[in-house]
Amino acid sequence: MRKKIVAGNWKMNCLLEEGQKLTSEIVNMIKDEPIKDVQVILNPPFVHLHGVKKLIAGVDNIYLGAQNCSDQNSGAYTGETSAAMLTSFGAEFVIIGHSERRAMFNESNELLTEKTKQALSNNLTPIFCCGEPLEIREAGTHEAYVTKQLTESLFGFSEEEVKKLVIAYEPIWAIGTGKTASSDQAQEMHSAIRQHLSSKYGKTVAERISILYGGSCKPDNAKEIFSKADVDGGLIGGASLKSRDFVDIAKSF
Ligand code: PGA
Numbered sequence: 170m171r172k173k174i175v176a177g178n179w180k181m182n183c184l185l186e187e188g189q190k191l192t193s194e195i196v197n198m199i200k201d202e203p204i205k206d207v208q209v210i211l212n213p214p215f216v217h218l219h220g221v222k223k224l225i226a227g228v229d230n231i232y233l234g235a236q237n238c239s240d241q242n243s244g245a246y247t248g249e250t251s252a253a254m255l256t257s258f259g260a261e262f263v264i265i266g267h268s269e270r271r272a273m274f275n276e277s278n279e280l281l282t283e284k285t286k287q288a289l290s291n292n293l294t295p296i297f298c299c300g301e302p303l304e305i306r307e308a309g310t311h312e313a314y315v316t317k318q319l320t321e322s323l324f325g326f327s328e329e330e331v332k333k334l335v336i337a338y339e340p341i342w343a344i345g346t347g348k349t350a351s352s353d354q355a356q357e358m359h360s361a362i363r364q365h366l367s368s369k370y371g372k373t374v375a376e377r378i379s380i381l382y383g384g385s386c387k388p389d390n391a392k393e394i395f396s397k398a399d400v401d402g403g404l405i406g407g408a409s410l411k412s413r414d415f416v417d418i419a420k421s422f
């Protein structure tokens with residue numbers, strides 16, 4: 170059985186008290202309404218990691234993740250944060266290759282390989298993001314586009330390494346736009362991603378990897394999207410900043 174996962178990507182939101190309030194609300198809701206068999210992951214900005222970790226300590230099924238890590242081990246890289254630091258702060262996951270980082274910070278497929286290596290060698294589970302822009306979707310070449318992202322960043326890894334990944338499929342045209350992919354569009358792409366992984370690593374490995382959907386996922390569409398065979402959960406942006414919405418999404422399986 171693949172793991173079901175709902176991960177909240179706070180992006181660059183929440184001042185100190187807002188982050189603490191959001192986390193406390195989520196923790197209290199999950200204590201009151203336990204969510205079985207779903208891993209709930211909070212991915213706040215780096216400065217919140219320590220505080221969020223303290224608030225989620227001892228609560229079942231809530232995990233800490235970060236939104237990025239450096240491709241380097243340590244040293245003179247002002248402003249960067251290493252994977253080893255994230256682990257030392259209690260993070261267990263890290264988002265790698267979000268489309269905002271690819272677009273605004275010029276993160277290439279090659280750089281994302283290095284970041285994934287750092288994550289894996291520091292016991293972090295990478296949540297590796299892929300997804301196509303609108304013009305590629307309209308041209309009908311989205312499958313080739315996304316599988317190329319995966320080939321170029323991930324296909325140098327061993328079977329043992331790839332097994333540890335979580336993949337997030339996030340069509341860029343659906344991120345923060347209120348325009349979700351239909352559940353059929355999500356299923357079609359998730360299935361193509363799984364087949365692509367299977368072509369390189371075999372069916373057993375591909376069947377183990379959780380593939381999350383991201384892009385305007387909300388409580389009112391999560392159930393339908395999560396009902397699809399190859400959709401194993403969601404990477405949630407906007408709705409992860411509202412405790413009730415986020416917990417409702419996590420309860421949508
Ligand atoms: P959204 O963001 O849910 O606000 O569309 C998703 C993401 O960027 O991970």
